[in-house]
Amino acid sequence: MRMTSSFIPTLRETPAEAEIPSHKLMLRAGFLRRAAAGIYTYLPLSQRVLKKIMQIIREEMDAAGGQEILLPIVQPAELWHATGRWADYGDEMFRLKDRHGREFCLGPTHEEITTSLVQGEVRSYRQLPLLLYQIQNKYRDEVRPRFGIIRGREFIMKDLYSFDQDQRGLEESYQKMYQAYGRIFSRCGLETRPVLADSGAIGGNVTHEFVVLADCGEAIIVYCPECDYAANVERAECRPQPKDGTELLPLEKAFTPGAKTIEQVSSFLDVAPERLIKTLLYKSDGEVVAALIRGDHELNEVKLARILGTLELEPADEETILQVTGAPVGFCGPVGLKNVRLIVDQGVAALANGVAGANEEDAHLLNVNMGRDYEPDLVADIRLVKGGDPCPQCGNALLGARGIEVGQVFQLGTKYSEALRAYYLDENGEEKPMVMGCYGIGVTRTMAAVIEQHHDEHGIIWPMSIAPFHVHIVPLGDKELALAEELYDQLTSCGIEVLLDDRDERPGVKFKDADLIGIPIRITIGSRSLSEGKVELKLRSGDWEGKLPPDEVCAKVQELIASKGA
């Protein structure tokens, strides 16, 4: 491709809309333009990268037994009613009506439509397992699109759905996908970490996210430097603590005027935050529940929701709190609390002589003890794990990190197959629901994640495997153009993808743009080394550079590409 006839609009300055490196660089290097919030146009360079990522995905999915299909993006409401997700998805779903008033959505994901397809076609255990996938646009009207294409409202995603006879089959499919994901991301040049995760609204129990460690990441994870434990904090477990064996002291009431927050109570009574008990009231499915957590800990709402078996969980408003506890916000406590389920974190359960609100304005109770002063409905692990906490597997201190979730694999079970009646007959003629899994990869997000991991102050540094071109030829003046064209033809005929900067620009401009775009191999043709009969080769990564005669270039380039696993 020649730059004079290419659509590669590079910018000298960063548009104000961008904040993070991948977004800034994609705009500046001419890969991306915004159409609306969270909706983007992918320019030719992006398209080349995306195709390569998708090709890698296809190869690995096919190798694992997947078959590619193309599914509707406009999907009828009925299917979503059947699984209950027409309501569950809420405002995040783009909805539309046809001219007759029939309801549709733009598919945010494709479980329903795929399950419905399989339901209609698959009858026998002989047809299972079946692994179907698609790579298409998906639509989610995110509350807050951000970070360029990392959280867009329209994005490309690969989803594979597995249909198995039973849990054992599902586990095999899951393993295949888990391993394929590792290969896909490493082939894309990404360092990812699989972490235990929460399955949220999609359902199912076992799930892992594949996370790219990056400061701008929205996923917060913890991992153990000593063993293989790694989890999203939404899911990360806490080690149960040994019960504090201190002798129980008599319950006492203390006057605590205006002390509502943990800090205020802690300093007013001169008691460390870890001895305080936070009582957080939540509304869930019409019921009020109290979550008890140590003063120095944070509640993990995802864990609490899971324990309650609900998706609906919101903090109680002030009025409800007053009504339920008889005291304003800041003075709630478990002692004497009526008609409220008490979910007690194991950290609080282990606490002796804690301090809690007295359910009375300006008063707290000292020496509160579970079992003596109040009875829990349930003791559970409901707190948010953070860096420094002990690893649940080996006890070493966990490390915290942020990351971009580029893929997630789920064991779904039979939620969708039952709702949509995707049953099959087993060897004994018995009708059973298929056991499903689903496995997603954010393709456009993966591209951004690669840039987050591979860039410097001058621009992008593409891994060879997904670079828009392998080689960037930069002739510095008119005199060098003929040789550049010759090399271009030679390399191209060897199947090498070459971008030729044939523009009438000064050398500095060409170098700056080459660095920005980030093609792995740069060939500079200039009078300086041409006088020795040589051209210059340089890797964008900075790992290697050298000069050689033009007739040796092709072989060297092929060698470089091969060594980079392109």
Add this chain to the structure above:
RNA sequence: CGGGGCGUAGCGCAGUUUGGUCAGCGCGCCUGCCUUGGGAGCAGGAGGUCGGCGGUUCAAAUCCGCCCGCCCCGACCA
């Protein structure tokens, strides 16, 4: 949805407080000359309903009202 910020030429911005030679600057773009190893120089030029609508005023980019769009933090989220 709450909080904060922004909207003036393709991009980055000044001008808005205090209404009146304010339609401006840098980059980019076009033409010519010149130059050619890290975003050159000179000369000339094109390009803007100042986000939109309404209001106040002799006069509005500037003041007031409503609306739209965009970004950041939070809530939210396979």
